[in-house]
Amino acid sequence: MARQDKAAAGRRRARFSATVAALLAAGLAVGGCGAGGERSSADRAKGEGGRTAPAVPDGGAGTVAPEDADGAARDRQPSARPAPDYLSTFALDVDTASYGYARRTLSEGRLPDPATVRPEEFVNSFRPDYPRPEDNGFSVTLDGARAGQDGWSLVRVGLATRAADRSGERPPAALTFVVDVSGSMAEPGRLDLVKESLGLLADELRDDDSIGLVTFSDQAETRLPLTRVGDARGRIREVVDSLATSSSTNVEAGVRTGYDVAVEGHREGATNRVVLLSDALANTGATGAGTILERIDAERKRYGITLFGVGVGSDYGDAFMEQLADRGDGQTTYVSTSAQARKVFVDQLPAHVELRARDAKAQVSFDRRTVERFRLIGYENREVADEDFRNDRVDGGEVGAGHTVTALYAVRTRSGATGPVATATVRWLDPATRAPHERSGSVGTAALSGDVWGGGHDSLQLTAISAYFADALRGGDLPGAPGLPVLAERAESIAGRSGSAVVRELAEAVRQADRLRGPAEEPTGEGELKSGDPYS
DSSP: OOOHHHHHHHHHHHHHHHHHEEEEHHHHOOOOOTTTTTOBBOOOOGGGGGBBBBOSSOOOTTOOOOTTTTTBOOEEEEEEOOOOOEEEEEEOOOOOOOHHHHHHHTTOOOOOOGGOOOOOHEEETTTTOOOSSSSEEEEEEEEEEEEETTTEEEEEEEEEOOOOTTTSSOEEEEEEEEEEEEEGGGGGHHHHHHHHHHHHHHHHHHHOOOEEEEEEEESEEEEEEEEESGGGGHHHHHHHOOOOOSOOOOHHHHHHHHHHHHHHHHHTTTTEEEEEEEOOOOOSOOOOOOHHHHTTTTHHHTTTTTEEEEEESSOOHHHHHHHHHTTOOOOEEOOOOOHHHHHHIIHHHHHHHHHEEEEEEEEEEOTTTEEEEEEEEGGGBBBEEEEEEEOOTOOOOOETTTOOEEEEEEEETTTTTTTTEEEEEEEETTTTTOEEEEEEEEGGGGGOOOOOTSSSSSHHHHHHHHHHHHHHHOOOHHHHHHHHHHHHHHHHHHHHOOOOOOHHHHHHHHHHHHHHSSSOOOOOOOOOSSSSSSOO
């Protein structure tokens, strides 16, 4: 995943500021993608110096290009870029480990370390019912509502892929499991949960899928080469049942051997993935994510093998696992109970094993006529330089079938302004052909007229509650934040209306955090952001 240096990005923006200001003062037009439009990269508009121009809003002093008969906006040549601080660009993220680990920590009577709280992973732990595309691309949905005083609103960007047909055709899966059997995994809720999870998955995979198994402690051992599931389910279970803990944690040896097994058993046309199950407390061998994955980087790129990290344990190396998955073009989740293990290994992994998109990025452009300030909530370590949005050599996120990705913005609109607010464009590479595609959607001020806490906004409210909850845990001050007791009540109300057990779990987690934090000054709901930059 892309991790751009913020200072460098700032310097790049500064170099363009004078030119951009002059162009805008001259009233030069900027164009944008119409809602739902898709364009191929061969016709992409080029920016200054031969670089590809970023997505731009249907605003400024500009005009909108005419549409084809099917409603898709045709390509256009933008005359100038929007001011850099009116663009927000990030790699897509479907990780959920931060929320799962925070819930585990709170249930044990501890507040999570703010460094482990990533708001986008709280938000993406809940799946709104966005429209699904009919093809293998993305749908793009934007909505929002007022949040507090002084013109602040929440604007939600929702992306979704078509769900997999559990009984229909899909490419076979070649999954190499790398299992931590070090001494720390002996704690209840670690290796025992891993074994239970693998047993569940063995029953869910199809006969044509393949499973390999590597274990590691101080050294790594191949327990099962990639083997077609078919008639080998009994053998797979025997190997899983025999797993037992040993000594220290050499994640480097485990991941390296896991990739060796994945490469040796690589299946053309299959979804090839390494699944790391660990508490990520590396203490032997190379212990840095970058060092570990540098050794297998060539094989990862050549064979398209992605890494799925499953975290376990009350003492968990969250940052290490998250960095490892980022570098391995993958994702992370966290499990601490049998119910969560079943959700991941029975409900999600078999359904999501088919990739819909590689190197997926999003760029949201805000209209300067209606927007005064904005901020993306979370995604700090997914930031991509604006000019790299269409640079397909810059990593994005890998997204599977049936996934949703949500990004939430705090936006302050200009008093009395009406019209377009934001246009969001998602760009991705086809997993098989690596052909690039884009789709866009937009939202205007009319969609922000309601109150986020008013009736009929349960889906948006749930997104807001999870984002405000995460921001509170890391000491933030988002505009419109109602405070933990009120967040808990609103989550409980949604749970009551929907009957959702996972929303009720969210309400309880918020209450636990409120009890642990103790008496505190309630927010006014009129918080200010520290700067006009989207990543304050």
